[in-house]
Amino acid sequence: MLEQNFCQCLYFTATRLKKIAAKIAEDESRLLGMSPTYVYVLLGVKFKSGITQKELCEELHLKPSTITRLIDKLVINGFVERKAEGKLSHIYLTKKGEEIQEDIQKYRVKLHNRYKEILGKEEYELLIKITNDSARILESE
Template identity: 45%
Template sequence: MQDINELLCDCLYFTANKLSRIMGKIAEEEFKITGISPTYAFLVTIVNKKEGASQKEIGEALHMTPSTITRFIDKLESKDLVKRKIDGKNSYIYSTEKGREVQTCIDKAWDNLYKRYSKKISCEEGNKIITELNEIIKRLEKE
């Protein structure tokens, strides 16, 4: 009979989720310096790079549902990191001064995260994994 760990580790779904949980834990620890989670930091970064990004654009970039993006924006508005402007049925998201200021801290957290996992896997190996995962994602999204 196959060992239970071997059984689980032979499953792409299980392995991908395990990696996600491990990386998520490390990222949460590194992002404590920002006062927001890594996912919120992605959203702030998107808005800082593209002022007036629509909620739809943000949702597509983060691969999240509109309701989740709305909750995230509500939370970031309450922290005064972004502001929302409504134009008809569309919402556009803009940076606040505080949101622009926190970007330096976000960038530092990303750098810390990269350095932390690079101690375990090389830059080349990390880049290879990212490339391979993105190729797999493209193929799976075509369904």
């Protein structure tokens, strides 16, 4: 009953969607042994070797303390390494980080296919477009 009163609220709807999408992503990432957030940090490092923590924060829309915690754990688990270059710390994949990339790619394909299966391909693509466009507009305010 309360949902009927809240469904016109962007905050409520976005939060609900986030929880549902996150649960699906977490279910799919169990085989990797890490949460989806770690997967996307590893992808960020793969796509831009030597990326700084600040750049990762901006690209992944996460707080610096969160990125630091995630990278610390990835360093401990041997997936990435930090190299200090002047005042900045650059992040690089290790051999282990490179080796898991094929499994990460399979995870991403499986995850996107699962969303498409549930929503339908056209609905999924439309949702992605509207969500990204809306986020850009709201961020610019």
